[in-house]
Amino acid sequence: MKPGRADRVWSVDEHLADILGKIRPLEPIALQLLDAQGCVLTEDVTAPAALPPFDNSSMDGYAVRIADVEGASEEFPAVLAVVGDVAAGSGELPAVGPGEAARIMTGAPLPPGAEAVVPVEWTDGGLGGGPATTMAGSGTAEVRVHRSVDARAHVRARGSDVTAGELVLPAGTLLGPAQIGLLAAIGRGTVSVRPRPRVVVVSTGSELVPPGESLAHGQIHDSNSFMLTACARAAGALAYRVGAVDDDPATLRAALEDQLVRADAVVTSGGVSVGAYDVVKEALSGLPAEEGRVDFRRLAMQPGKPQGFGRIGPDRTPLFALPGNPVSSYVSFELFVRPALRALMGLEPADRTTVRAVCPEGVASSPKGRRQYLRGRHDPATGEVTLVGGSGSHLVKALAGADALIVVPEDATSVAPGAELDAILLD
Ligand SMILES: Nc1nc2c(c(=O)[nH]1)N[C@H]1C(S)=C(S)[C@@H](COP(=O)(O)OP(=O)(O)OC[C@H]3O[C@@H](n4cnc5c(N)ncnc54)[C@H](O)[C@@H]3O)O[C@H]1N2
Ligand code: MOO
Numbered sequence: 532m533k534p535g536r537a538d539r540v541w542s543v544d545e546h547l548a549d550i551l552g553k554i555r556p557l558e559p560i561a562l563q564l565l566d567a568q569g570c571v572l573t574e575d576v577t578a579p580a581a582l583p584p585f586d587n588s589s590m591d592g593y594a595v596r597i598a599d600v601e602g603a604s605e606e607f608p609a610v611l612a613v614v615g616d617v618a619a620g621s622g623e624l625p626a627v628g629p630g631e632a633a634r635i636m637t638g639a640p641l642p643p644g645a646e647a648v649v650p651v652e653w654t655d656g657g658l659g660g661g662p663a664t665t666m667a668g669s670g671t672a673e674v675r676v677h678r679s680v681d682a683r684a685h686v687r688a689r690g691s692d693v694t695a696g697e698l699v700l701p702a703g704t705l706l707g708p709a710q711i712g713l714l715a716a717i718g719r720g721t722v723s724v725r726p727r728p729r730v731v732v733v734s735t736g737s738e739l740v741p742p743g744e745s746l747a748h749g750q751i752h753d754s755n756s757f758m759l760t761a762c763a764r765a766a767g768a769l770a771y772r773v774g775a776v777d778d779d780p781a782t783l784r785a786a787l788e789d790q791l792v793r794a795d796a797v798v799t800s801g802g803v804s805v806g807a808y809d810v811v812k813e814a815l816s817g818l819p820a821e822e823g824r825v826d827f828r829r830l831a832m833q834p835g836k837p838q839g840f841g842r843i844g845p846d847r848t849p850l851f852a853l854p855g856n857p858v859s860s861y862v863s864f865e866l867f868v869r870p871a872l873r874a875l876m877g878l879e880p881a882d883r884t885t886v887r888a889v890c891p892e893g894v895a896s897s898p899k900g901r902r903q904y905l906r907g908r909h910d911p912a913t914g915e916v917t918l919v920g921g922s923g924s925h926l927v928k929a930l931a932g933a934d935a936l937i938v939v940p941e942d943a944t945s946v947a948p949g950a951e952l953d954a955i956l957l958d
Contacts (some may be wrong), residue, residue, distance in 0.1 A: 540829050542941075543866060543902055550840050550867055554849060556877040557728060557795060561721045564714055567706050569767050570724035571877040576700040578717040581690035586641040587619075590685045591666050593632040593654055593674055594645035600676045605662070608675035613657060616669065617642055632674055634666065641686055648685035653678040693717065705878065725877040728795035730763040730770045732756050733786060735801040735810050736855060739775035754927060755800040755860045759853070762861065763798065765958060766869045767876055778802065780814035787814075791844040795875060798868055801855030803827060803837045811839060811852045823847055831941055833901045834859035834924035835866070849875075856924035862904045862936065865957070884956045888916035890937065893948035897922075897939040906933035909954050916954040933957070 541549075559573035588594065595611060603609035611632035615625030619638035627633050627644035634657075635641070635648055656663025657671030693699055699717060700710055706724065714722060739753035740746055753775045763770035773790060776783050787797065802811035815825040818841075825841030836859075839852025849871060853863040870880035888909055897903045906929050907916040916937055920929020938953040939946060946952060 538829070540831050540900075543830060543832050546828070546830055546838060546840070547867055547870065550849075550851075550871050551874055551880055553842060554871050554874045557725050557875050559723045560726050561723050562726065563721055564711050564719070567722050567724045568708070568711055570706055570726060572700055572704045572706060572710075572722060572724055573702050573877070574723040575698055575702050576714065576717075576719065576722065578693045578695060578697050578699050580718070581695045582693035582716060583687055583689055583691065586689050587687050588617075588635045588637055588639050588641060588648045588685060589687050590648055590650040591636050592634075592648050592650040592652075592685065593676065594627055594635040594642050594648050595632045595676065595680070596627060596629060596644060597646045597680060597682050599630055599632075600649060600679045603676045603679050605677040608655070608677050611674055611676060613671055613674050615642070632676070634669070634674075636666070646682050647680040649676050649678065649680050650685060653680075703877075725875075728768045728872050728875040729793055730760075730768040730796045730798060730872065731773060731790040731794040732760045732763060732770060733773045733783070733790070733797065733799045734759075734775045734855075735778060735783060735799060736775055737778045737808070741774060755853075755855065755857055758857065759798050759800060759860060759864055762864045762869070763872065766872045767878075768796070768872050776810075778808040778810040780810055783810050783814040787843070787850075791846070791848055794848050796868075796872065797843070797848060797850040798864070799839075799850070799852045800860045801853075803839050803852045803854055805837075815839065815841070815843070815850070815852065818843065823850075825850055825852060827852065831901045832862075832866075833898050833903045833922070835863040835904070836901070838863060838867070840867070854924075857927050858906070858924040858930050861930060865936065865955075866904075885938075885953050886914075886956065887951045888914055888935075888937075888954040889949060890916055890918070890946060890952050891949060892918060893950060894918070894937075894939055894943075894946035894952075896945050897943050899944050900941055902941045903939040904955075905937040905939065906930055907935045907937040907954060908933060909935040909956060916952065 600609045614631045615633045617635045617639040624642035633642050651663050655675040657668035657674045734756035740750045742752045756772050760770040760772040776786050799811050802809045823843035827839040851868050853860045874880045906919045909916045919933045920926040935954040
């Protein structure tokens with residue numbers, strides 16, 4: 532491999548490194564909480580106030596003074612005058628004096644004078660019978676308490692979760708459901724995050740017809756644009772599918788120009804090989820410097836040998852020109868586009884788990900000098916991975932039945948039955 536030779540074969544790792552070296556994370560923007568789900572925080576978030584903001588009850592029951600219930604039992608209950616009712620959200624609180632209690636609900640502020648909460652099950656609920664099971668007896672004048680409590684029992688202290696001014700989420704945090712909940716709890720309506728990249732997916736090929744329409748002889752349904760749009764969504768992006776563009780470079784260039792305004796990345800499929808109508812290559816090779824640059828290269832992999840990558844347009848939007856064979860497109864997305872989209876979001880590019888797995892049937896033949904990615908099913912119970920379908924890059928049914936990519940190294944031309952291989956686990 533001689534650096535500088537335009538037609539040299541690139542390794543998978545070199546191609547990925549070249550892509551990631553040219554990707555910059557997207558500029559942060561302020562998003563509403565739910566729009567920020569799955570995004571990376573770009574600010575340190577501190578709590579403006581304590582959480583809980585006030586001492587409150589963790590049980591439905593009675594707010595009491597502890598001296599009043601000392602030694603209480605079912606046989607010798609403490610009889611207390613009920614001076615009021617405190618619901619969650621109550622603003623006005625009855626003061627609890629000696630010999631008094633206030634009915635209190637979970638989450639309601641502890642009224643002044645009260646030192647603890649007795650759960651309703653430890654009282655007669657104001658009904659004069661045995662232990663209560665609910666807070667049914669509203670408006671009763673007195674309550675019999677059957678047990679003593681320690682100071683602060685069943686009280687959630689102000690600031691016991693978060694103190695005012697505390698750093699609750701540092702910049703770099705990935706916002707999942709629990710983090711979104713915390714932000715809402717401290718009163719944040721918007722946060723600064725790296726947004727999801729907007730990915731435009733364009734398929735190319737005059738033979739392509741949208742699903743739902745009938746095929747003339749020689750035509751096929753455009754599956755790649757759907758699959759790649761779904762791949763982009765699964766990677767966390769906002770993806771826009773553009774219908775298939777004919778094998779005409781001017782039409783493709785015009786379509787890309789139109790789409791660039793809404794794209795943080797562009798993915799094309801097809802037209803990157805050596806055929807007479809390889810439209811993507813024709814439209815994007817040798818662009819004038821002011822329009823950007825896309826490099827087309829051959830990779831030491833199978834499927835996915837022909838690839839293009841570059842940056843185009845005024846914002847130098849990354850463009851991934853993937854091969855048209857459906858499995859080649861899928862594998863290329865998985866290996867190169869998914870990490871790049873994650874890098875745009877400020878995430879660690881690599882997120883898939885790779886395991887060593889026994890391949891009981893082995894691999895009869897693998898292309899010399901190319902890293903092969905075969906489709907497989909991984910059984911975590913046995914640690915085995917079995918092949919699904921053959922190596923043909925048109926086999927979409929096998930792809931749909933796979934949950935792993937089996938990696939056959941560049942130097943292997945076959946793999947003995949029972950040997951171990953890397954398996955990349957898919958969603
Ligand atoms: N003489 C050579 N021929 C080919 C070579 C080569 O080195 N020398 N490489 C082969 C490899 S490997 C691949 S991969 C493909 C890549 O070709 P293109 O990227 O130019 O893709 P197309 O020719 O446009 O299509 C290939 C194949 O995939 C089907 N296709 C394309 N788009 C879609 C779509 N949106 N949905 C479903 N199927 C699609 C298309 O009909 C073709 O069958 O080149 C090999 N040839
Ligand atoms: O390398 Mo192509 O991508 O095998 O089918």
